[in-house]
Amino acid sequence: MKILLLNQFFWPDAAPTGELLADLARELAHGGWEVTVLCGSSAYAGERDKLPEILEIPGVLVRRASVPAFGRGIIPRMLSYGSYLAVAAGHCLFRSRPDVVVTMTTPPFLSVAGALAQRLRGVRHVIWEMDMYPDVAVDLGVIQQRAWVTRILGALGNYVRRTADAVIVLGNCMRERMLDQRIPLEKIHVAENWADGDAIFPRPRPPHDGILRVLYSGNLGRAHDIDTICSVMEQLGNDPRIQFTFAGGGSRRAKLEAFCRDRGLQNVEFRSYCKRSLLGQELSKADIGLVTQKPECLGSVVPSKVYGLMAAGRPYLFIGPLDSTPGEIIEKHNCGWRADCGDVPSLVSLLQRLSEQPGLVARAGERARHAFLHDYNKPQGTARIVAVINAVTPGAQVPAVKVHGGSA
Secondary structure, three states: OEEEEEOOOOOOOOOHHHHHHHHHHHHHHHOOOEEEEEEEOOOOOOOOOOOOOOOOEOOEEEEEEOOOOOOOOHHHHHHHHHHHHHHHHHHHHHOOOOOEEEEOOOOOOOHHHHHHHHHHHOOEEEEEOOEOOOHHHHHOOOOOOOOHHHHHHHHHHHHHHHHOOEEEEOOHHHHHHHHHOOOOHHHEEEOOOOEOOOOOOOOOOOOOOOOEEEEEEEEOOOOOOOHHHHHHHHHHOOOOOEEEEEEEEOOOHHHHHHHHHHHOOOOEEEEOOOOHHHHHHHHHOOOEEEEEOOHHHEOOEOOOHHHHHHHOOOOEEEEOOOOOHHHHHHHHHOOEEEEOOOOHHHHHHHHHHHHHOHHHHHHHHHHHHHHHHHHHEHHHHHHHHHHHHHHOOOOOOOOOOOOOOOOO
């Protein structure tokens, strides 16, 4: 059976969607699928125009389309997105016919390319929904909910979802948003993201020197709340017991850096993205992780930073809505702490208490790793996606994916 995987970013690029897709491609190839990946040639993170090296995966044919470099500005981003979308649509219509097309959501509405292949060439189409569009843009105020362009894009996106063979969502909160938009329940499959528990594993904690190290790792974008943590850091007033590190990039990082600089905050450090191979070491330098989400984005985005932290045996502090996937994980596994956006007094009190009681942090980290091995390790994560693909593909004779817990 032949399968085509579509996403603009792919390994070895640092974009999380590309790394997840690479994990899936490896598992599908190992299971007997003929796997082709169509991605772009430019990089997501940093200021590189091209990837420094192109690495291949055994059994996976990777086609890298030459499209304009991805940029942070609106015009460069739209040019890059639009060019890749056109190439993807052409590939679906005119290249070798696959049995299944899996579309992710970079760029937005990439699922239209899969829908064309489904409609005109009779292939199966699975949408792997990382972010819901145009919902994210509406939630963030980029476009108006009642604008004609929003209505057209919303109708197009939901039509493609209703006609797809399956829609994979990242959590119950996203499923509920899909149901609110009348996507048939039988089409929706909840499959949480994952991390690699062999590459990221618990390492010795920083020496107990009375400092609580809080790490935010990854993209800091418009869907992430930074106002709350800014107020928390300001109220803590350079408390030497609490050290904050922000590693990565994103559209909100410059604002955060400016805030810390203007307030003279000395207990805050900024780092760039790290390589995936070094992520486990970076996460292990922290005592707890920090994850944030604006409440208006509930269900349109699902933060996935939690899985790497759990793999590293680190609990996390989630600032965001109760019904989100990170909130549900905390509620289920008691592997961290949650607070509403804007609840600054509670967060200040919590961080001060955790700095004084390192045993609470260590035990929560142990629970995080245990829950990770049970539910969110790479074998379990890829198995969930493969199961959906197999279920919608008549005649697929793919061996069952072996699920194991990995090493503690």
